[in-house]
Amino acid sequence: MRPARPAANALLAVALAAVLAGCPSGQAPRDADADGGTPGAGTPGAGTIAPGSPPGMPPAAAGIRLARQGDLDGAEPLLVAALATAPDDPRLLEALGFVYAHTDRWRKAEETYRRALAARPGQPGALYGLASVLTDTGRYPEALAATRELLQAQPDHLPGRVKEALLLVRTGHAVEGEAGARAAIERAPDQAEAHYVLGLALEDEGDLEGAAAALERAIAIQADHLGALARLQTVLARLGRGEEAARVRAAHRVALARSRVDERVRGNRVRGVEAFNRQDYATALAEFEFIARQDPDDPQAHLYMGSALMELGRMDEARTALRKSLAIEARNERALMEIGRLEAHANRLDEAVAALRRAIEINPDFPEPHYFLAAVLMAQGDAAGGRSEMARFEELKARAPVSAMELSPAGSGFPR
Numbered sequence: 001m002r003p004a005r006p007a008a009n010a011l012l013a014v015a016l017a018a019v020l021a022g023c024p025s026g027q028a029p030r031d032a033d034a035d036g037g038t039p040g041a042g043t044p045g046a047g048t049i050a051p052g053s054p055p056g057m058p059p060a061a062a063g064i065r066l067a068r069q070g071d072l073d074g075a076e077p078l079l080v081a082a083l084a085t086a087p088d089d090p091r092l093l094e095a096l097g098f099v100y101a102h103t104d105r106w107r108k109a110e111e112t113y114r115r116a117l118a119a120r121p122g123q124p125g126a127l128y129g130l131a132s133v134l135t136d137t138g139r140y141p142e143a144l145a146a147t148r149e150l151l152q153a154q155p156d157h158l159p160g161r162v163k164e165a166l167l168l169v170r171t172g173h174a175v176e177g178e179a180g181a182r183a184a185i186e187r188a189p190d191q192a193e194a195h196y197v198l199g200l201a202l203e204d205e206g207d208l209e210g211a212a213a214a215l216e217r218a219i220a221i222q223a224d225h226l227g228a229l230a231r232l233q234t235v236l237a238r239l240g241r242g243e244e245a246a247r248v249r250a251a252h253r254v255a256l257a258r259s260r261v262d263e264r265v266r267g268n269r270v271r272g273v274e275a276f277n278r279q280d281y282a283t284a285l286a287e288f289e290f291i292a293r294q295d296p297d298d299p300q301a302h303l304y305m306g307s308a309l310m311e312l313g314r315m316d317e318a319r320t321a322l323r324k325s326l327a328i329e330a331r332n333e334r335a336l337m338e339i340g341r342l343e344a345h346a347n348r349l350d351e352a353v354a355a356l357r358r359a360i361e362i363n364p365d366f367p368e369p370h371y372f373l374a375a376v377l378m379a380q381g382d383a384a385g386g387r388s389e390m391a392r393f394e395e396l397k398a399r400a401p402v403s404a405m406e407l408s409p410a411g412s413g414f415p416r
Contacts, residue, residue, distance in 0.1 A: 063076075067098055070273075079096040083096065094129065097113040113130040128147075128157070147163050158184060158365055180197075195218035203235055219232065224258055226259070264294065281312050284304060288302075303325040336355045340376070353380075
């Protein structure tokens with residue numbers, strides 16, 4: 001270990017105390033996937049808020065927190081009760097729309113999202129939720145209109161751009177969809193959904209080799225991407241690549257089986273997140289160790305285990321768990337962010353910077369790595385760099401308004 005720098009350690013002590021207490025922002029989400037997939041709940045080190053309904057907590061706050069953490073059954077009655085006294089609260093309506101949408105009550109979800117938009121026109125989260133519901137029910141032209149309204153309100157909304165490209169393909173405009181997918185890939189090369197949409201567009205255009213390459217890229221980024229696996233086996237079969245198609249078909253079956261495991265451990269996942277967020281790290285660790293035994297290749301289970309072990313001071317074990325998460329999902333920006341925090345704790349500042357910059361490279365719209373990177377750069381004596389990263393953090397945080405649906409990032413309680 002390199003000799004300690006007193007000034008750096010003092011700065012890190014302050015910064016890391018804030019980190020351990022939770023970043024002072026709303027967390028950046030991984031939104032629903034481009035084909036209407038479900039986002040998840042809070043992730044370690046990303047400013048999560050404990051779900052549940054502690055004594056004295058208003059139903060509104062408790063309901064939104066439960067929705068964020070994936071406890072949809074628990075969230076629904078609280079949100080309904082809160083709306084009885086505040087029927088036009090757009091944040092409550094958006095959260096309830098999210099609950100309805102992810103319990104397959106499409107009509108009620110659509111009605112609720114539209115009420116939210118009547119109360120607050122142009123609300124990005126409600127527009128994205130509405131577009132997802134319309135997509136899932138096959139109403140592609142209406143979904144495209146809602147997505148474009150979202151993009152008028154928030155032009156740099158990356159999931160919205162990917163959804164627009166998908167809907168262009170679905171409505172018979174494959175060339176325009178291809179252009180949209182390529183633009184999204186240029187902005188964020190490691191977004192599996194954009195590569196998936198590109199594959200769909202190229203298949204529609206008759207470029208089967210290009211489609212196969214794009215779908216293979218999506219799967220390289222997200223190995224259990226059900227949509228990409230399903231389409232790739234068809235494309236490979238059309239190309240006469242039967243052995244490869246059979247391997248993809250087998251991978252699709254494995255991914256489906258894993259999704260069923262996800263359903264089986266959903267309660268453990270929610271309880272683990274609840275424990276983590278109330279700083280009961282031993283309980284959180286036990287819940288995620290159980291999930292990892294059920295599915296050893298669950299990257300999020302190892303991510304939470306690593307974060308809990310770090311909070312418990314078991315740094316070597318934390319490093320092993322986080323490395324395992326990254327071995328399963330190499331482009332996991334949240335695991336990289338946690339590795340950055342771990343390296344900073346160990347005073348391995350160069351390694352911390354490298355991990356945090358890689359997290360930013362993977363997801364340019366994720367604010368929190370900039371926050372932590374600012375602290376590390378300041379600790380290295382790079383005051384200008386630290387200020388720049390903190391400014392970027394504030395910019396991204398302001399650019400992505402807090403919303404019930406969009407504060408449902410990948411993981412805990414929702415299917416991956």
